[in-house]
Amino acid sequence: MISGKANYSEIDTIRFITISIIVWSHSLLPAWHDQSTDELFKEIIKSFVKQLGAISTIIFFIVSGILMRSKLQEYSLKGYFSERIPVVYGPWLFIVCFNVLLIMFHQLSQQDLLATQSVSTVVKSIYAIINGLIVYGPYWFVLTYLVGMVVLIYFKQYSCNGYFGLVLGAITLFYALNFHFEWIDTLHSKAILGYTFFIWLGFQFHSHWKEILAMAKKITWPIMLIMMLVFFSIACYEGYILSLKGVRDPFASNRITNIIFSLIFFMLLLKIGPIRIISNLKPRKIVYGIYLINSIVLLELTVIFKKYIGYLYLVDIWVLLLLQLVFFAVTLILTYLIVCFVINSSLRWIIGSR
Template structure:
């Protein structure tokens, strides 16, 4: 086997495995049916909610690190414009397609309500209604990720000349930490989906990982699994504590915000731990490289538009449920959402004419 083939295997097998884990974490996170954070006052109930909301909170930062690694791999073989064009074709066009699908579902629901005689501002004030729905999709659903992702890549490529500068890394890290502090002070809108400069650092971190990948592998081989597992468990506990603290002090911000400082550390430590565990062969057989992005685009539409038609007639809501019952409901919603999304992507990938809509 040639050296180049060996290098490619080292680079991309772990990316596919971690992509698979990251998308599972994100679908799980979005499948919850939890009430407001302050709803539970019992410590036991609160602890279950905190743990459930936090344990899979590493997925978004994981995606950015992996994307940065790929940027580091391609940066010397393509221009910035060529790279952005390839990203545009592979990410933005599918994103735009599924956003139109999402809007069609939303308006179809509004039309049914309107025809039944209920008032709907979407039709009485069409421009305002369309703008509101567009804003909600881009800011309040998983569709926020792609615009932030493409914007983050663009910012990184603007500073391409300083890509390996630690000064750039410190600046981008400071930008991310600003959002961590902002959760406590609300200087600007604190929702992580609007954090324009909040995630660029993790792309840069992936670029640096690619540059020092040989050294990283030497270190990771020497590092035992137990200390990494222990560090991950400790950071999980500390991250839960920060969420609890944010709830107790009554901040307006989301207490489970991805850019909490403790969650940042938890996500990075989780990345190292998961990398150490290796690349299970069964994950590779699921072909995550061609399915992950499609699942990301489709899963939220299923959660918002399809799951209510299943759970509402059964009167399955968060009302009156214990935290343990809500965990079971969350996982039931996850399994339906994930496998439905995967099956749809699998069928689309069978068609050469259609597979562009699920990207890669």
């Protein structure tokens, strides 16, 4: 079981590193998603950049399970929502609505949408924006987490049952194989039940925390780094192959190779342990705020630099990578500063801070 300050420091370090990688994935410049070329080296770099953004989602669900396990048996669905709406789902809904208004504002400034088009067109535009944010954009995570928690609370008597885990794992495996067979839509944000297994896995990690931590510490650095390199390369290759096949979401987080790599990366982070400089950033207070706010920062930065983005298709791959690093760093730092400001203001409720 998780107990003691040190263990929570480890989890806090993991949460900050993973949310930073999620910001990386959200901030990828459009030039990384252009059509495939015959230049193998360029495709390797592109695959590396896109795969890097896929490794945190699985870990985020696992960590959510670790943190929620101790309260699982206490929760009814009513009790869960009473506690979580003010700090998770309410702020999420507010930020989604704010994003819709912000995007509409930018559209209105360009097209005067309300004055020139019919009400039905405006409604369709709003629906398209909401759909883009929740299904195709960054805000799918909370809805997927909500569904997963509802399932796990409803079946909480089976939370330690291995067969229940196998059922959830089979659902996850179905979605992972679907990328290659395309039985249903391959978009990862539509694999709503495909992530419940990782919350359940977090429950198991919580129950066997000392053993999991000891296992991570026992793995030697050469073995750990070799596993990281091998499985990261395999995950990049799978994403590249899926790209060639024309799969809609070739670098989705719920691919089987990314799942394996994410688990190895999680063990690596446990082996590293708490990082003081990250602990000083108070990740427990700011991680959810970064998740909610980073897309707003990205939207405004994109609007500011919109006229320059089209030229990125013409730049050298190394210049593009440098620009990506700068864009990511600016996005993360601005988001962090805004979240810190909000936490220390009367508006702290909009990011779930009390």
